Amino acid sequence: MKIPVLMYHEIACRQDTASRLAVTPDAFASQLGYLRDEGFTTISVAELASALAGELGRLPKRPVVITFDDGFADFHGAALPVLLRYGFSATVFVTTGWIADAGPHTAGIRPGRMLSWSQIREAAEAGMEIGAHSHTHAQLDQLRPGTLRDELVTSKALLEDGLGRAVPGLAYPYGYSNARVRRVAHEAGYAHACAVGNIMAGPRQDAFALSRVTIRRSTSLATFGTIASGREAVLFLKDRSLTKGYALVRRTRALLTGVSRGA
Numbered sequence: 001m002k003i004p005v006l007m008y009h010e011i012a013c014r015q016d017t018a019s020r021l022a023v024t025p026d027a028f029a030s031q032l033g034y035l036r037d038e039g040f041t042t043i044s045v046a047e048l049a050s051a052l053a054g055e056l057g058r059l060p061k062r063p064v065v066i067t068f069d070d071g072f073a074d075f076h077g078a079a080l081p082v083l084l085r086y087g088f089s090a091t092v093f094v095t096t097g098w099i100a101d102a103g104p105h106t107a108g109i110r111p112g113r114m115l116s117w118s119q120i121r122e123a124a125e126a127g128m129e130i131g132a133h134s135h136t137h138a139q140l141d142q143l144r145p146g147t148l149r150d151e152l153v154t155s156k157a158l159l160e161d162g163l164g165r166a167v168p169g170l171a172y173p174y175g176y177s178n179a180r181v182r183r184v185a186h187e188a189g190y191a192h193a194c195a196v197g198n199i200m201a202g203p204r205q206d207a208f209a210l211s212r213v214t215i216r217r218s219t220s221l222a223t224f225g226t227i228a229s230g231r232e233a234v235l236f237l238k239d240r241s242l243t244k245g246y247a248l249v250r251r252t253r254a255l256l257t258g259v260s261r262g263a
């Protein structure tokens with residue numbers, strides 16, 4: 001059994017963002033309409049993780065996981081109302097240093113208008129799952145151990161304090177992880193983590209490397225249907241090999257730079 005795990009970023013019109021990952025509100029509504037018409041039921045990442053750990057029998061007939069990375073404000077304005085209209089839920093992975101009113105915890109440069117604490121709480125109360133996406137959106141596989149631990153512990157603690165509930169899920173920024181990152185995530189108290197793989201979640205997946213499929217501006221409804229129904233393998237073969245090639249470049253770079261700096 002394969003379960004599509006969709007990864008979104010912004011839901012915004014072309015004139016409002018230059019990001020090629022931004023899906024327009026119209027396309028997003030069409031995609032959710034497709035999922036509803038095809039009989040899909042959304043499950044959370046936590047439900048996906050427990051299903052993969054052996055509770056497959058409790059899944060709905062056509063499960064799908066909808067996730068959003070970074071914590072853009074348009075999740076609240078453009079995605080949440082459409083999700084609720086269709087009776088769907090989603091998971092939002094929030095970079096805590098980017099939260100609009102992060103105050104003294106502000107870190108890094110926000111890539112756009114980001115969610116505020118009240119909007120994150122409202123999403124949680126509406127049934128959305130909130131997960132962590134590191135504190136500063138760092139490339140976790142490039143960090144020295146103490147910094148890596150801080151990134152993961154800080155974002156989890158801030159979200160748990162701010163929401164008053166456990167936050168067991170993580171998504172690696174850029175999808176970058178390695179065995180060390182996954183181990184530290186486990187030690188930091190996370191129960192599961194999402195990567196980016198362009199292959200779908202299946203029973204043999206590592207709970208700390210759940211694959212997701214990127215939905216981008218150029219994703220047509222036909223392609224979306226192919227992804228949702230599990231026939232995406234051929235479509236993304238090229239994409240996947242590019243990812244692998246780049247991972248090799250990054251590992252080499254880490255060897256050349258990180259080790260010599262004692263990272």
Ligand SMILES: [Zn+2]
Nearest residue numbers: 069070173174
């Ligand atoms: Zn991100």
